[in-house]
Amino acid sequence: MSEHIDNHEQFQNKNAFTPIHDQGSIPLKHSKLGIVSFILFLVSVVAFIGVSIGVVILMSKDINFSTMFDSNGELAITEEELQDKFKPLLGYLFLYPLILIINVIGIILGITGLVRTGYKKTFPILGTVFNGLALMAILVLMVIAFAQNNLV
Template identity: 40%
Template sequence: MNEPFEKDEQFANRGPFSPAPGHVAPLKHSGLGIASFVLSIVGFLSFIVLTIVIISLLFQAIDITQIVDEYGNRLMSDEEIVDKIQPYIGYMILYPLLILLSIVGLILGIVALTRPGYKKVFAILGTIFNGLPLLFLALLLLAGLAGAGA
């Protein structure tokens, strides 16, 4: 049981002594990840503000009681409704720009996730928050296509 060992055999499975590693610099946050996260927050807040502005402007321009009476009969023609809504179409053009903002943020988040040597927190958050509106839009388009086929 207690057999004699040669000097080198007793600790043969251990490597040579290595000193404790020096001060390792902590990982920095990825600039691309932070940009992706900021774009997701800006896009989300812009979407909310834009939607509130458009709805409030449309309700000021058109009184719902002028479109349909209490029996469901139309009081305004399509041309009259379009004439009242037309000044606010420019605001609706901003929605595709918000989608483009989400696409850019998603690409930045994915690139930040693939870069080694950086923290991934903001890259993950930016990728998720930029991907959710795009996923919602894709599901909305699929629902519209499914409804059109029925």
């Protein structure tokens, strides 16, 4: 019973116990979905700042708030005049929901990049977290604005 077993005889197929794909030897690449998610965050921040600056410039250039209200704080102009003053701003104000959509797409791409295997998770994490924070910040600002106007 004490026969000598040669290693070659014990395991006929040496490769049977080796992993098919050795993860340690191949360096992981950055996830393209994560990179796109992070870039969408950067685009949304630049767009939000640009749109906000555009709205403020238009408001300060075209609207004189000192003549809009009388000494009692009541509106001194008609509603038609007020609507005419704010019409150029409507095009800019419709861009804010587009920025929200960019953030939602960034979150979806970031989460998709997180669940994919075989890629680094740095950019998907950054894209998901930053797009989520930007989305939350915009939504908080909208809630504050609606609450001050008693629309909630």
